[in-house]
Each structure stands twice: as C-alpha cells, then as structure tokens.
Amino acid sequence: MATVGREHPSASESAQHDLTGEAWSLRKHEIWWRDCENLLERHGYTLRPRYRNGWVPSWFGKPDVKWTRCEDSRSMVHPAVLDATRRDGMDVMVKRISAGSKELAIAQFLTAPERARDPRNHCVPILDHFAHDNDPSVHFIVMPVLRKFNNPPFHTVREALDFIEQTLEGISFIHEHGVAHRDCYYLNIMLDATSMYPDGFHPMYQVAPRGFKGNSTARYIQRSDAPSVKYYFIDFGLSSSFQDDSQTRLVTGRDCQLQEVPELSNEIPYDPFPVDIFLLGHLYNKFLISQYPNLLFLLPLADSMTLENPKSRPSAMEALRQFHGLMSKQPWLSRNWRLRSPGETTKQRYFLNIKYAVRQGFKLLKRIIGEVISSFSR
DSSP states (O other), X not given: OOOTTOOOOOHHHXXXXXXXXXXXXXXXXXXXXXXXXXXXXXXXXXXXXXXXXXXXXXXXXXXXXXXXGSGGGOOOSBTTEEEEEETTSOEEEEEEEETTOHHHHHHHHHTSHHHHTOTTOOBOOOOEEEEOSSOTTEEEEEEEOOEETTSSOOOBHHHHHHHHHHHHHHHHHHHHTTEEOSOOSGGGEEEEOGGGOTTOOOSSSTTSOTTOOTTOOOOOOOGGGSSOOEEEEOOOTTOEEOOSTTSOOOEEEOOSSOTTOTTOEEEEEEOSHHHHHHHHHHHHIIIIITTOGGGGGGHHXXXXXXXXXXXXXXXXXXXXXXXXXXXXXXXXXXXXSBOOOTTOOHHHHHHHHXXXXXXXXXXXXXXXXXHHHHHHHO
C-alpha cells in the first residue's frame, strides 16, 4: 500500500498505483480516459494532471499536504464524461458516446445554425465532435460546462418562474421539431451559470473555485443579480425523432429517470410527447411548488401536466400558455418576492421579509445612483 508523504516515484512505478485500491487511485474507466490523453490533445483538448500519462500525485513527498485537498486526488463523477480545457482556455465537458448512438444526430439536428438562432432553443450546444482515432465505435462530443438546474438554489419567485418558462419554451421548441426527449428530468436539465460566478468554478467539483484551493467554496451571485442565466436540456440518448409526417409517433421502453410515468411500457406502444409533459410537471411540483408555499399558485399547471391519461395532458404550447395565464394573475410584488420556506415561523418570516426588502432597496438605490452618474458623464 502506498504511503502519503513518500518520495516521488518514477513514472513507471506511478503507473503501478493505478489499481492498487487506494482511495485516490485511478479507476478502470479513468485509465481509459488517461489513455486518450494524446488523442484529445491532438484535437485541442487538455486533460487535468490526474488524467495525463505519467501522473504522479501532487502530494507525494509533501507530508504536510492533505491529499483530499488536492485537485488530482478526486475521481471523475460520471464514467462517460470528463472535463477538459480547450486551446482557447475555455473549460468544456467531453462525453464518450457510441458511434451508432442517435444522441449526436438528434443533438446536431436541434442545434443546427438555423435552429440555434431561435431564442426558444434550450438544447445543449454541441461545440465539437470527432471519432476515436483507433476505435471507430467510439465518438466524442464536446459541450459547455453546465450545472444542475437548482445548483445554486433558487432565491426568488421570479427566478423559479424564469426556470419554468425557459423549460416550457424549450420543450415546445423540441416538440415543434418532431423530437421527444423522453428523459427530461432532474439530471438532464442544466444551468449555464457562467454569469453567476465572477471568478469561475471548477468544472467537475463545482462547489470549489476554479483553482480548487483546499476547502474553499466558489463565490457566486444570485440568478436575479446576474446579467442572464439560461437552462439547457442535455442527453438525447433516449430521444425519438419523427421527421416524416406519415410516421406513427409511438414508442416502447421503460428507460427513464422517473418510473412513475403511467404509460411507460416495454410491450404496449405509447406516445412519447406527453411523457415529456408529465416529467416536467412532476419536476416542477417536486422541486419547486411543494418546496415553496408562495409557488402554490402554479399547482394547477403541475396537476394538469401529470394527469394519468396522457391524452388529457396539455401539449407543450398549451402548458406554456397555462403558465403565462397563472403568472399574469399574480401581483408584481408576489412575482418578485423571495421564496418562502414551508418551515418558517412567523418571527422568521417577519425577519426574512425585512431583510429581503432592505436588500432590494439597496439594489434599487445603487441602480439609481449608477444611472445618475452615467447621465452626468455623457
């Protein structure tokens, strides 16, 4: 067993540590990525030190350094997805897919230049794709670094409404182009939080800053304070595309994050488009409406989207119109207030309301002063 704090081993000795069972050792799937280092470098993508040939743990020979605080001690989160740095310095995610996968074809179809210009398009951009040099059965796709849609957490009603509006717009766009996602749930809806992190964040261990300095946490601003945030649908590996109008829009299969969708079946064909509606309605209810009392006005939307009979559910466009109708009935202040926790006491609510009102007042004052100064400097 290796000892933390020992002298630097040779590169060949280092390689022997790959599968020794240490908590920090390279796993089998990580070794596969390490062996792709030169291939990815030729395509313009540099891997972190852990995934480079001849890697020697950065804490070797440094007895005062705790290995868990070193970036290269951490293994990748998903075996098929690894972060890299593009030649221009941009952090990206590289995903390994099967050459025969429909994921690439559907993603490229939805993000083609003529469709990418549509503001309703919330499909993850494919920045690059290429085949494995020595294994034609393996392809790589390159995407921007994104975060889970609710990380960081939502703070205001407006932020939650923006998320729902963007995702309903996005699924309407996808359906309009004859594609059913079929797995648009928690893991496959992501946030581009670039504008929320002035100093950046680590692409894989996203709670940490870009430099991964020990136990420090990446600094961020709230969605409502950022210039813009955008949500994306990712992973079209289960999706179905129907580009022929005469094609029957029926599928089979139970693969899906949420097994509660009533019509999922391996034997009985079903329409996949209402499945997407059910998934989003369930997600809105579970992660937003049921968590924050001042979002309960959206419960009729979630209820209609999760009706047991698929034919009774609204289409994506109908759900979007229903959402706009419910939102329009809410006073401006309610739509722009902080999200309330269901466990708040009256005293806590009073204190948090005052705190929020003061914060908003300072933001408004700062904006007014900035505009006055700007007008005098013209």
